[in-house]
Amino acid sequence: MNKTILITGATSGFGKAIAEIFAKNAYTVCITGRRKERLDELQKELETKYKVKVISSQFDVRDKEQVKTAIDDLKTKVERIDILVNNAGLAAGMSTIDEGDTDDWEQMIDTNIKGLLYVTRQVAPLMRKQAGGHIINIGSTAAKTVYRNGNVYCATKFAVDALTQAMRIDLLPFGIKVTAIHPGMAETEFSIVRFKGDEARAKSVYEGLNPLRPEDIADIAYYCATLPPHVCINDLVVTCLTQANSFYSIKEADRVAPAPKGD
Numbered sequence: 306m307n308k309t310i311l312i313t314g315a316t317s318g319f320g321k322a323i324a325e326i327f328a329k330n331a332y333t334v335c336i337t338g339r340r341k342e343r344l345d346e347l348q349k350e351l352e353t354k355y356k357v358k359v360i361s362s363q364f365d366v367r368d369k370e371q372v373k374t375a376i377d378d379l380k381t382k383v384e385r386i387d388i389l390v391n392n393a394g395l396a397a398g399m400s401t402i403d404e405g406d407t408d409d410w411e412q413m414i415d416t417n418i419k420g421l422l423y424v425t426r427q428v429a430p431l432m433r434k435q436a437g438g439h440i441i442n443i444g445s446t447a448a449k450t451v452y453r454n455g456n457v458y459c460a461t462k463f464a465v466d467a468l469t470q471a472m473r474i475d476l477l478p479f480g481i482k483v484t485a486i487h488p489g490m491a492e493t494e495f496s497i498v499r500f501k502g503d504e505a506r507a508k509s510v511y512e513g514l515n516p517l518r519p520e521d522i523a524d525i526a527y528y529c530a531t532l533p534p535h536v537c538i539n540d541l542v543v544t545c546l547t548q549a550n551s552f553y554s555i556k557e558a559d560r561v562a563p564a565p566k567g568d
């Protein structure tokens with residue numbers, strides 16, 4: 306029987322790339338997000354390209370009732386959910402704590418923390434019944450080190466890190482793996498969303514860095530999910546070569562060139 310993966314926030318970036326690699330490897334793929342036209346397009350593309358079953362479900366992870374209805378409906382369509390990737394998330398704005406927009410704060414807290422909890426609350430009992438499964442939470446380097454003007458976004462990702470550790474303990478008796486993947490800078494729609502559609506400002510974040518690609522994180526998620534049953538990667542921080550942590554990165558041009566031969 307084909308395995309089934311559920312990915313939140315599959316209309317763009319990491320989520321979309323994760324959907325693609327699992328579809329390519331014959332998984333039944335459940336894709337979710339708020340943008341229906343993107344979901345329809347991706348469903349068609351993956352079904353045509355990989356001849357797999359793709360189920361798309363439009364909901365907002367911030368809405369507890371929508372989440373419950375969507376997962377209840379999904380349970381009528383699939384027998385099991387083998388893997389859940391809690392990926393849906395965002396940063397909204399960048400400012401000091403005294404100038405922050407409280408609507409932005411609420412959107413980040415509601416999506417990155419409460420949304421992840423709502424989805425997990427619906428899926429974990431099913432995995433418990435199955436006596437197995439794998440939850441992969443997408444954290445961030447911002448879950449490990451805070452940076453200037455990142456305050457609330459970083460706090461939401463610290464929460465993802467804490468919840469990942471807590472879930473692993475709580476779900477240990479049921480054979481459920483829990484993994485956090487913490488990416489550094491990757492050029493997706495993330496910064497366009499953070500800077501509210503300012504594409505030039507978003508682009509400037511990654512200039513000269515050679516940032517991570519969505520496919521890099523998808524490859525890593527696939528690796529984590531396909532290890533032998535007794536092996537669980539707990540926590541994984543991954544950056545591009547020019548980034549050391551949340552606030553320290555260099556431009557590729559500033560890397561030291563190899564010493565001349567013979568030196």
Ligand code: NDP
Nearest residue numbers: 314316317318319338339340365366393394491493494495
């Ligand atoms: P994108 O903006 O490209 O993708 C974000 C995805 O989340 C979209 O599919 C979006 O779908 C979905 N989403 C956002 N809000 C909601 C919501 N309320 N309900 C349902 N779905 C939602 O960004 P990334 O791919 O980069 O981000 C994915 C995750 O990775 C996030 O958790 C982010 O914090 C994290 N991350 C990103 C990094 C980066 O540098 N890019 C680095 C580290 C972590 P839709 O709009 O259709 O609802």
Ligand code: 8X3
Nearest residue numbers: 445446447489490551
């Ligand atoms: C996204 C990476 O550095 O913009 O989590 O916070 S960063």
